[in-house]
Every structure is written in structure tokens, then in C-alpha cells.
Amino acid sequence: MSTTHFPVAIVGGGLGGLTAARVLHVNGIESAIFDLEAGPEARTQGGMLDIHEENGQMALRAAGLHDGFLEIVHEGGQAMRLLGPDGAVHVSSEDDGDGDRPEVDRGDLRDLLLNSLPEGTVRWGRKVTGARQLGDGRHEVTFADDSAITTDLLIGADGAWSRVRPLLSDARPEYTGISFVETDLYEADTRHPGSAAIIGGGFFMALGHERGFLAHRETDGSLHVYTALKADEGWLDTVDFSDHAAAKAAVLAHFEGWDEGLRGLVADAETITPRRIHALPVGHRWGRVPGVTLLGDAAHLMSPFAGEGANLAMYDGAELALALAARLGDTEAALTAYEEALFTRSEASAAESAASLDTMFGKDGLERMIGFFTTGPTGR
Numbered sequence: 001m002s003t004t005h006f007p008v009a010i011v012g013g014g015l016g017g018l019t020a021a022r023v024l025h026v027n028g029i030e031s032a033i034f035d036l037e038a039g040p041e042a043r044t045q046g047g048m049l050d051i052h053e054e055n056g057q058m059a060l061r062a063a064g065l066h067d068g069f070l071e072i073v074h075e076g077g078q079a080m081r082l083l084g085p086d087g088a089v090h091v092s093s094e095d096d097g098d099g100d101r102p103e104v105d106r107g108d109l110r111d112l113l114l115n116s117l118p119e120g121t122v123r124w125g126r127k128v129t130g131a132r133q134l135g136d137g138r139h140e141v142t143f144a145d146d147s148a149i150t151t152d153l154l155i156g157a158d159g160a161w162s163r164v165r166p167l168l169s170d171a172r173p174e175y176t177g178i179s180f181v182e183t184d185l186y187e188a189d190t191r192h193p194g195s196a197a198i199i200g201g202g203f204f205m206a207l208g209h210e211r212g213f214l215a216h217r218e219t220d221g222s223l224h225v226y227t228a229l230k231a232d233e234g235w236l237d238t239v240d241f242s243d244h245a246a247a248k249a250a251v252l253a254h255f256e257g258w259d260e261g262l263r264g265l266v267a268d269a270e271t272i273t274p275r276r277i278h279a280l281p282v283g284h285r286w287g288r289v290p291g292v293t294l295l296g297d298a299a300h301l302m303s304p305f306a307g308e309g310a311n312l313a314m315y316d317g318a319e320l321a322l323a324l325a326a327r328l329g330d331t332e333a334a335l336t337a338y339e340e341a342l343f344t345r346s347e348a349s350a351a352e353s354a355a356s357l358d359t360m361f362g363k364d365g366l367e368r369m370i371g372f373f374t375t376g377p378t379g380r
Contacts (some may be wrong), residue, residue: 006032009141009151011131011164013037013122015106016296016313017157018113021121022063023321030118034141034149036127040114047224048074048216049109049310050203053100056311059318068112073102074219079202082373084366085209087198087259091373094201103202105219106310128163137291137331139167153331154292155320157313160278162298168286173278173301175233176357180277181251183269185223192223192268198261199223206262207366211254213265225265229254230361236274247272279303282350285343293335295320300346305356308349316342 008024010017013035021031051057051069060066078101082091114122127144131154134140139154156164160173188196196217198204204215215225229235229251239250251266266272280301286294293299296313320338327334359368 003140003148003150005150007151008032008153008155009034009149010155010157011128011141012156012158012162012296012298013114013124014157014159014296014313015110015113015310016317017155018110018117018317019059019063019314020155020157020295020317020321022065022113022116023059023318024324025117025121026062026064027321027325029321029325031121031155032149033117033122034126034128034143035122035124037124039124040111040122047106048103048203048218049106050078050101050103050307051109052307052311055308055315057100059311059314062318062322063113063116065112065116068116069104069109070102072104072108072112074104074202078103079200080373081200081202081204082366082369083198083204083206083259083262085206085255085258085262087206087261090366090370092200093373101307103216108219128158131164131167133167133289133291139291152291153324156292156294156298157296157317159297160301162294164292165294165298167292168289168294169284171280171284173280176277176279176303176354177230178277178303178357178361179229179231179236180275181227181229181236181247181266182271182273182275183225183227183266184271185225185265185269187221188217188223189221192264194261195223195264195268198265205360205369206258207360207369208258210361210363210365212360212365213262215265223265225269227251227266228361233276236276239274241272241274244272277303279350279354282354283343283347284350285339285347288332288336288339290332293320293339295342299342300350302346302350302353303357304353305360306349306353308353312346312349315345 008031010033013033024031060069080093129142131141142148156162185192206213210230241247295316323334323338
């Protein structure tokens with residue numbers, strides 16, 4: 001087994017890991033990212049993200065990339081609609097350009113960060129199989145290709161099922177009770193004009209009876225839809241998702257009596273993919289272990305119903321890098337300061353996400369969300 005040493009090693013090349021590497025680079029600290037994907041174009045990067053002024057945009061400012069971010073904002077993407085099961089529109093707002101949570105395509109944002117790093121920062125095709133302490137804050141990371149590295153600082157930015165997390169915590173993500181079925185409708189304005197008209201120009205929700213549809217209009221003109229159900233953890237295993245017609249029928253059986261236009265978001269889709277929603281315990285934290293820390297979903301996986309996951313991952317990455325840059329030569333002091341702030345902010349956001357799940361998929365979810373958008377806090 002060949003072993004190379006890296007002073008700072010980041011496992012995971014998602015938005016959080018890339019932000020950490022970029023802010024470190026801006027502050028004169030080089031790092032190496034190890035990502036399991038074969039390359040930057042190995043897969044599509046998912047749907048739209050609303051990037052919040054108070055965290056995601058703050059991270060981009062620290063990275064020196066806020067101007068570039070503004071260039072990739074999806075104009076009109078902050079429009080919002082909330083419908084009931086009968087298709088009636090209860091809340092509708094247009095994007096007036098004054099909101100503090102502009103929408104961007106996740107892939108465009110990933111590329112902005114990736115292209116800002118020195119060539120070779122990301123080592124692709126490096127699937128982590130294990131990590132262990134070597135003493136004095138140093139760690140060894142092993143990979144599926146039988147290679148290994150050692151590092152003075154190991155940063156786990158490797159998501160929900162982090163291979164780095166066990167160095168710090170025994171916690172594992174638990175099923176939240178909500179399952180998603182994701183669908184895509186391509187070239188919506190020409191191929192699916194009815195669905196395009198229902199969703200509008202930005203974010204869309206249709207809720208009722210402890211279930212619903214959440215959707216975005218993408219920058220490429222497609223519609224990306226999450227059909228959400230309260231279901232047993234094993235329900236998705238009862239559906240054959242390789243048979244699209246059968247899978248659509250199984251999902252739509254839970255939406256009998258719903259407006260046909262809403263049902264069409266599944267019935268007319270070109271893709272269909274299952275996904276269970278997991279979360280770490282609210283308030284997840286760990287004791288200080290020399291030479292290793294976590295950020296993003298590895299640290300505080302939460303349900304997506306407060307829209308904070310990507311924003312917090314980027315903010316974590318920026319705050320970690322800034323703490324390290326401010327305390328050169330005292331990594332442990334930097335990690336202590338970073339984690340103290342991390343635990344407080346992530347607990348608040350995780351609690352908000354859990355509460356939003358209960359609100360949206362409760363028996364009176366539609367009514368409560370109408371109240372939220374009409375009399376509660378503005379925006380998403």
C-alpha cells in the first residue's frame with residue numbers, strides 16, 4: 001500500500017468540502033480533497049438551491065466568489081406557489097428580485113467552487129474505506145483502490161453516511177418517517193406545458209393529507225419534483241422502480257382524488273427515483289478529538305424542510321477555514337472554536353427542520369403552511 005502525507009485532507013468534494021478548500025486557499029493554506037466520484041462530470045448534481053444571505057452567501061463572500069454567484073442566479077427562481085390537493089392556489093408570490101434567498105442550480109454552484117481551486121486539488125475516484133488515528137492528531141485514510149494517505153488534519157465533509165464520523169461519534173442517521181420519490185419532466189414548456197403552468201417559475205408545493213409534491217423549475221427548463229409521503233421505512237422496497245409504469249402507479253395510489261394536473265407530475269415524468277429522508281439526532285455533537293472534525297451533513301444531517309443543508313455545509317466550510325487561518329500553528333484551538341459555534345447553529349437549524357417536517361406533513365399541514373406564508377415569517 002502506497003502512502004502519501006497531506007497536511008490538510010478533506011474527504012468529500014461536495015459544496016461544503018469545496019468551500020472549505022477554497023477559503024483555505026484564499027488564506028494561503030493548501031488542502032487536498034478526496035472524492036469518490038470518478039470525475040467532475042460523473043453525475044448530475046441535483047436540483048435548485050436557495051442560497052441564504054446569512055450563511056450560504058456569507059460563505060461565498062469569504063471565498064471571494066459572491067460576484068460569480070450573482071452571475072449564476074436563476075432569475076425568477078424565488079417565485080413561490082402553494083396549492084391544495086384540489087389544485088386550488090392558496091399562496092402565490094412572484095420573484096421581484098429583492099429577496100435574500102436567490103435560487104441557483106446546484107451543479108452551477110459546484111462548478112463555481114470547483115473552478116476556483118488550484119488544479120489537482122480534488123483527487124477523484126478515491127472512495128474511502130476507513131480512517132484511523134495514528135497518534136498526536138495524525139490520521140490515516142484508506143481507499144478502495146488500496147492506496148492510503150496520512151494527514152495532520154482530517155476534515156470529514158463526506159455526507160450522511162460519513163466514513164470519518166465514527167472517529168468522533170457513534171451516531172447514525174435515522175429514518176424521519178418521510179420518503180421521497182423524485183421525478184423529472186424535461187423540456188417542460190413544450191413537452192409538459194400543463195405541468196409547467198402549474199409549477200410556475202420557481203418553487204412549488206402542494207400539500208394535504210400528510211403528503212404532497214415539492215417542485216422547482218430548473219434552469220434548463222425541466223421540472224424537478226419530489227413526491228413526499230409519510231411511509232414505513234420499508235415501503236420503497238415494495239416498489240419496483242426499474243418498472244416505471246408500475247412505480248408510478250404505486251406512488252399515485254397514495255394520491256387518489258388529487259387534482260389530475262398534480263398527479264401528472266408523476267404520471268408524465270421521464271425519470272423516477274426513490275429516496276428515504278434521514279436525519280442525525282437534533283443537537284448531535286462530540287468531544288474534541290485531536291486532528292479531526294466534521295462539516296455539513298457529516299456533522300448535522302437534517303431533513304430538507306428548512307432549506308438549510310447546503311447553506312450550512314458551505315458556512316461550516318468557510319467558518320472552519322477562517323478559524324484555522326486565524327489560529328495558524330494552533331489547530332486544536334481553531335477546531336475547538338469552530339465546533340463550539342457549529343454545535344449551536346446546527347442544533348437550531350436541525351430543530352427548525354424537524355419542526356417544519358411535522359408542520360408540512362401533519363394533519364393540518366396545508367392550513368399551517370398557508371398561515372406561515374401569509375401571517376408568519378416572509379420568504380422560505
